[in-house]
Amino acid sequence: MTKIYKQTTAHYRESIPIKRRTLFNALLKNIYCCLFLLIPIAASAQTVVTGTVKDEKGLPAVGTSVTETDVKNGTSVDPNGKFTLTLKGKLRVLNFTLVGYKTQKVTIGASNVVNVNLEEDLNKLNEVVVVGYGTQRKTDLTGSISSIKSDDLNLGGTTSNIGQAIQGKAAGVQVQQTSFAPGAGMQITVRGGNSINTTNSPLYVVDGFISDNGSTINPNDIEDIQILKDASSAAIYGARGGNGVVLITTKKGKAGRVAIDLDLSNGTQYLTYKPTLLNGQQYTAIQNATAIEDGKPVLFPPSFSIANTNWLEEATQQASVHNRSLSISSGDQNSKLYVSGNYINQKGVLKGTGLEKYTARIGAEKSLNERLKLGANFYGSTSKLFQQSYSADITAPLFGLLTAMPNIPVYNADGTYFRYQGKNNPLASLLEPTNTSTNKLANANISLDYEIIKGLTYHLGGGAEYTNLNEGQYIPRTLTAGAVNGE
Template sequence: MNTKHIVRTLLILLALVSSAALFAQRTITGVVYDENSQPIPGVNVFVRDATVGTITDGEGEFSLNIPDGSVTLVFSFVGYSTKEITVEDQTRLEVSMEPDYVGLDEVVVIGYGTARKSDITGSLASVSEEQIKEMPITNINQALQGRAAGVDVVNSSYGLNTNPQIRIRGNRSIKAGNSPLYVIDGVPIAGTIADINAGDIESIEVLKDASATAIYGSRGANGVVLVTTRRGKSGQFNVNLESSFTFTNALRFFDQLSGHEWMEIARNNNRSSSRYTTPFPNPTDDYAIVRNMPYTVWEAVESGYEWNEDGSVAMRPVTDEERERWSQVMEDVPEEVPVYHPDDVRTYDWFSHGRNPNALTQNHLFSVGGGTDRLAAYFSLGYIDEEGQGVGERYQRISPRLNLDFQVTDWLKVGMSTIFNSELADYGEGLLWGVTSMLPVSVPYDSTGEFLINPTNDTQVKNPLRDEDLNTREDRTSRYLGAYYAEISFSRHLKYKLNVSQDFRHWRRGRYQHALSSARYPSVNWVQYSQNQ
C-alpha cells in the first residue's frame, strides 16, 4: 500500500474520533426554586463560556443538552443573585435562588407601593441619597435643583429661609395652584417638605405624567414628589454624625453712587430748571442745593474743592477743550474755574452697616439606626443655624425624628414615622434695604457723635441704623408630622396596608417697634402679635 495513502487514512480516522469526542453530549434536567421553595418560571439557564442555554417553564423545570465532562451551569433571574453550579456526572438538579438585595436598590417608590425602575412605563425622575449628599443644603427642595429633568426649582426670593418654588413640567393653570403634591413615606401632606432634614432623606422620586393623577386623583394634577426617609435595618447598628459649615456671599451687590455722582445728578437736575448757573461745579450753587440739609452734607461736598487760607475757593485756568465745550451752553466762559476733585467728595458707605458678608450656615445631624429580626428603629436629631445676607437676619431649627418598624407576628407589621420641628426666624427690620435710601453724602452721626434721625432733613427718609437694637421681629413655628401604618399579610402576593397621618403646625409672629425707630419716629411704641395653626 502506498505510504501516502496510509497516512491519509490515519488522519481521517483520527479526525472522526476527535469529532465524536468533541460532540459527545448528555442531557441535564432540573427545577429552580425561590427562597420560599416556590418554582420560578423564566430563569435563564446556560453553560458558562458557551452559547448553550434555555429557560425554565411555568413549573420552574428545565432540560438542557450539555457537553460530557465537568461543566458550569449559570442560573440568572431579575431580582435574584446569579448562581453558578459545577455539574460532574449529575443528571438532575434542584436549585434554590436567593433574592438579590443589592439589586433592590433599583426599586423606586411609585404611589402607594414600589416597583423596579425598569418596569415603570410612566415618566419618573429619581434623586438618590448619594446625590443629595453631594453638596450641603438647608432646604430639601434644593436637592431637586438641576437633578430632575422637567422639574424647575426657582427661588422667588433670596431672603432668609426662603422656600423655593417647584414646578413640574411648567405651570398648568392660570388661576389655580401649580404646586405639586408632597408624599412622605406614603402619606400625602399639606404644605411643603422644606423643614425635613436633608440627611434624613433616603430617596426622592418625582411623578411627572398622568400616572400621578391615576394614583392620587386631582391632587396629583401638578405632579407628585415622593419622599422616602431613612429607616433602621435589621441586623445592623449605625451611628452617624454629619456636620457642614458654609459661607454665603453675594456675587454682586448694588452699585452705590459715590458722593460726586450723586452731586452731579443733583446739579443736572437744577440745570434743567436754570437753578445751577454753570456747566462746571461751583461751591455757590452746590451750597444752594444742600443748604436745607444738615451741615454734615455740605462738609462732604466742600471736601471736593480746594480752599485758600483766607477761605476762598482756589481757582485754575480753563483749558481750550473746556472752553470749546462750555461755549455751547454759556455765552461768556470764564478764564478761571474752581479747583474741584471729584474723588475727594466724601462718600459714606451705608451698605457696610446693612450687609453681612460671609454669612455662616452650620448644619449638624446626629443619627442612630439598627434593628433585629422583628424591630427596626431610626432616630436622628438635626440642628441648623443660618445667618442671612442682611445684618440681624438669622434662622434656627432643631428637629428630632423617630422611625419604627415592628413585626408583631408573621402576618402583622406596624410602624411609624414621626418628626418634630421647632423653628425660630429673625428676619431683622430690613436694615439691608433701609440703608439703600440713604444719600452717599449724608452720615449717620454728626461731628459730636449725635445720632441723626434725618440725615438729609427729609422726614420721609430716616436713619435706620438703630433699628436692629430698638426693634424685634420673630417668627416661631412648631410642627409635628406623624405617619402610622399597619400591614397585614394574607399571602405572599396579597397584603393590606392602613396609613394614618397627623400634621400639626403652630405659627406665631411677634413684632415690636420702638418710638425712636425709623418706622415710628416721632410717634409711640408699636406691638403686634399674630398666630395660626
C-alpha cells in the same frame, strides 16, 4: 562670477545682481504655493468615525450618547442606530451611555468604524421604586417616574429643604428659589403651570402620609424620593395629584450593629456683585449743580459737613452658615430604629436676617410575625426666621439703601441714628424693625401591614399633623412711624 558692488560714501548701499535676485524671488513663490496647497490637506486630516449601536436584542439603541473621552465632543444615535462623529481629541476612545445600560468605552481601530452592542444594567433595572400605594421594578414601569437615592441628594451646607436637595437631580422637574433670603422656600414644578389662580406645587407624601409640609423635611433623613410626573398620579391621589406627586421614604435603620452618623458643615455667603455708587463729594456736587441750573439755591451749602457713607457696605456682611446633623440607627431581622436631629443656623448677607431651625425624627419598624408588620414615624421641627425683603422694590429696605444720600453720616456723635430733614436713616429702617416668623410643626403616623397572600398585602395607616405659625412685626421709636404711634 558673482560680483558685489559697494559704494563707500555717506549713504551706504549694497547691490545684488538681477539674476541672483530673480532666482531668490522664484524660490519664495514656490514655497508660498506649496504652503497654500497644504492648507486644505491639513484641514481635511480630521478623523470621522461612524458606526452603529444596538441593544442585547439587536434593535437600534436610540438615544445613546456617544462622546469622546478627553474632550467635550459628542453626538447621539439616530433612529436607525447609526452615528457619525468627527474626532477632536487624541485618545481615540469613545464612551457609549444610555439609561438602563452599562456605559461602554471603545477604542477606535484603524478602520474608524465602531459597532457596539450595549448590555443591560440589571442592578438599575431591578431597582424597586414606590408608585403610589405599591412598588414596582423599573423594568415594569410604563409611567414617567424619577427616582433619587439618598446618596444622590445635595446635602450639607445651606441645604435645608427638599427643593435644594433635589435641584438638578430629577429630569423635567423645575426647582426655583423664590427669594435669596435665608430660609426662603423653593418653588418645585413637576408638571408645568397648570393653574393661574392656585399653586402649582406637587403633592407631598411622606412614608405614605400626605403632608402639607413635606418640603420642609430634613434632607438628611431621606432614604429615597420618587417623583410621579405623568397623569397616572391623578388616578391614585385624585385632583390633589394633578401637579405631580413627590413620594418621600425616610430612613428606618438597618439590620446590624448600631451606626452613628455625624455631619458637620460650615460655610460663608457674600455678595458676588456690588454696584458702584457715588461718594459724598460727587453726590453733593451733582445735586448743587442741578439746583443752580434750575435757578434754585444749592441744597448743600459750604457749611454742610460732607460724609462719605457706603450704605450698602454698612448694611451687608459676610454671612456664616452652620449645619449640624446627628443620627443613630440600629436593627435586627425583626426590628429597625432610626433617630436623628438637625440644627441649622444661617445668617443673611443682609444684616438683620437669618434662620435658626431645629428638627428631630424617629422612625421604627417591627415585624410581629411573618405576615404582620408595624411601622411608626414621628417628626417635629421648630424654626425662627428673621425676615427682610431681599428685593429692590420701592418699599423694601434694600431700595432705601441703594438710593440713600452718601454725603450724610450713619450715626450722630452720641451714637444715635442720624436723620436728615426728619427722614428715617436707611440703616435704621433695616436694623431697627422686628420682623420674625416662628413655625412649629409636628406630625406622626402609624401603619399596619398584613400579607394576606403572597403578592397581596393589606395596608392600614393613619396620622395627624400640627402646624403653628406666628408672625410678628414691631416698629420702635427710633423710626418715624414708631415715634408717631408712641411705641
